[in-house]
Each structure stands twice: as C-alpha cells, then as structure tokens.
Amino acid sequence: MNTELKLLISEVKEAVQTSLLDEKNLWDSNRVAQYLGYSTPYFKRAIATLTGFPKPIIMPVRGNGGRERYEPKDIKQWAKRYQA
Numbered sequence: 001m002n003t004e005l006k007l008l009i010s011e012v013k014e015a016v017q018t019s020l021l022d023e024k025n026l027w028d029s030n031r032v033a034q035y036l037g038y039s040t041p042y043f044k045r046a047i048a049t050l051t052g053f054p055k056p057i058i059m060p061v062r063g064n065g066g067r068e069r070y071e072p073k074d075i076k077q078w079a080k081r082y083q084a
Contacts, residue, residue: 026057026069035075054078 027035033043047053054075056068 023072027072029068032070032075
C-alpha cells in the first residue's frame with residue numbers, strides 16, 4: 001500500500017472515531033457554537049440565553065463554579081425546530 005493511501009485511511013479512521021465520540025460525549029460551549037455556526041462569545045451572549053434553549057449540565061470542578069456541558073441530542077433537537 002502506498003504512503004498516500006495509508007495516510008488517507010488513517011485520516012478517515014480518525015474522523016470516524018472522532019465523530020462517534022462526539023455523539024457520546026457532552027459538548028462544551030465551544031463545540032455547541034461550532035455546531036450552530038457561531039463564535040463562542042456570540043453563542044454565550046445571544047444563543048445560550050434564549051428562552052427555550054437547552055439548559056447546560058454544570059459539571060463540578062474544584063474551586064468556584066463549574067463547567068457547562070450540553071447533551072448533543074438536546075442541541076440538535078433545538079436546532080431542528082428552526083429548520084426551514
């Protein structure tokens with residue numbers, strides 16, 4: 001097998017694995033913004049604050065506050081409500 005084909009197979013394998021994990025893992029604000037096509041600051045300011053937008057899961061961290069995470073299926077269901 002030539003080097004280019006091996007590289008292509010490796011890249012496809014990595015993309016598939018990443019895609020599968022993406023559906024199983026919770027999304028952070030950066031990933032949600034990316035999925036919706038917005039910058040993270042705009043998402044946090046204008047989208048995440050909308051009435052009816054899925055509430056984040058607050059993952060505990062040592063110290064103050066927590067890390068916001070979202071369930072991918074909730075974000076996708078919310079987005080599909082606005083499909084033209």
